[in-house]
Amino acid sequence: MENQVTQLLKAMVKPDYTACSYAFMQDGKIVCADAIGVIDKINNQPITTDCTFNVCSISKIYCTVCVMQLVDEGLIQLEDKVA
Known part of the structure; x- marks a missing residue:
């Protein structure tokens, strides 16, 4: 798997991109x-x-996914106040 992902990234990283x-x-x-x-x-x-x-x-997306996982698990509700 590692080699396949590396090959894909090498094909995607262009000179105008810095790194991945x-x-x-x-x-x-x-x-x-x-x-x-x-x-x-x-x-x-x-x-x-x-x-x-x-x-x-990107951290906003990650945070949103984590919150929605907590909602799915019933640990919080979307209507809960944030403080």
Whole structure:
């Protein structure tokens, strides 16, 4: 699986993109991970799986999914107040 995902990312990462990385987890452990591209275009420094990213607006989507999972589990309701 790791090789297939890496090949797909290599095909998708273009020179005008900086980098891309991924990690798949199972039972709380990373089962495969890789990074494609460069983190510093000026110095052509390759990205590694240890690099961090600012997730910006993507974190809103992640938070929404987590909230909806709690709703599905009956732990909270959409009408509950946030404080």
